[in-house]
Amino acid sequence: MIFSHPEPPSRKLRILPVFMPFAGCKSRCVYCSQTVQTGTAESQLKNIYIFLQQALEDAEDNAGYEVAFYGGTFTAIPFEWQKRFVALASEFALSGKVIGVRCSTRPDAVNSEQLRELKELGLKTVELGVQSYNNKVLSISKRDYTQESIVSACNAVRKNSLELGIQLLPGLPGMDKKIFLDDVKKTCALSPAVVRLYPCLVFKNTILASWYTRGEFAPWELNDTVEALGSGLLMLWQDGIRVIRIGVAQEDGLTDSLVAGPFHPAIGNMVRSEALRCFLVEKMETLSRPFSRLLLPRRYQGELWGYKGAYKKFWGERGLSPSTVVSWNLPIFQMD
CATH class of the missing domain: 3.20.20.70 (Aldolase class I)
Incomplete structure (x- = not known):
């Protein structure tokens, strides 16, 4: 996706x-x-x-x-x-x-x-x-x-x-x-x-x-x-x-x-991170199978994990970790 x-x-x-x-x-x-x-x-x-x-x-x-x-x-x-x-x-x-x-x-x-x-x-x-x-x-x-x-x-x-x-x-x-x-x-x-x-x-x-x-x-x-x-x-x-x-x-x-x-x-930054979290959850709910990887535009790296890593546990419970999130330079997201 x-x-x-x-x-x-x-x-x-x-x-x-x-x-x-x-x-x-x-x-x-x-x-x-x-x-x-x-x-x-x-x-x-x-x-x-x-x-x-x-x-x-x-x-x-x-x-x-x-x-x-x-x-x-x-x-x-x-x-x-x-x-x-x-x-x-x-x-x-x-x-x-x-x-x-x-x-x-x-x-x-x-x-x-x-x-x-x-x-x-x-x-x-x-x-x-x-x-x-x-x-x-x-x-x-x-x-x-x-x-x-x-x-x-x-x-x-x-x-x-x-x-x-x-x-x-x-x-x-x-x-x-x-x-x-x-x-x-x-x-x-x-x-x-x-x-x-x-x-x-x-x-x-x-x-x-x-x-x-x-x-x-x-x-x-x-x-x-x-x-x-x-x-x-x-x-x-x-x-x-x-x-x-x-x-x-x-x-x-x-x-x-x-x-x-x-x-x-x-x-x-905290509000932007929460908005991004809500947005990605919406995208995840459209998938009919578990996702395995997220290609993330580099500029959103900090917002994904939240202020001082506030969302690391949340994403970890959904299969996302530093090893499954790949930063790239393209301006779009890709979820596998």
């Missing part, structure tokens, strides 16, 4: 991140780990604009950056500022310094008419912080929108021929594995170009931290998280959707403010 890895072809991006802490945010979600602000002061937006302008002027020609506005609700800041930021980034397209502009925002802060104008100025991708489609989960987490708002926002992004990104937050209060996998199915139905998976963590000075302290919230265990995300990742891959992030980035100070939750510096 010959087959390929289910992950869609990746597209390497060179991102120039522009962080806009709480820009446009009108409320505080239960997991938010910083002090809430109502919108963003004019002076702060000016400072961010100056930072971006300087960064682009200093960049090399043909750097090929995608300028990405993160950390707030981009489409909820004053529209004139939205246009100024996108237009500024697009000014550097002729020199090759910028090849696209992306932003992150909330589903209930999407305006189709404004998206059309932003696209004409150079906006390419809109990532929506969906988190979940389950209305009960959204309500508990104080997201203040519904599944209907999410679908409407996704349709508005695609209607304006913009690339759609969706961010999911498995492990939110009130969520179990079944709800998360249902969220993945709903995501597949909306056909985004990219997805990010951020397991819910508990940080200091959050509503979630107070619930955790009082015993009113229990984050998912790491093993349960890896299992759930592995299944979800495989579903997304098999639907042709690229997953461009698994887990939060390990920024300075992150572990100091972390109270609880399924954080691990190698969680991306």
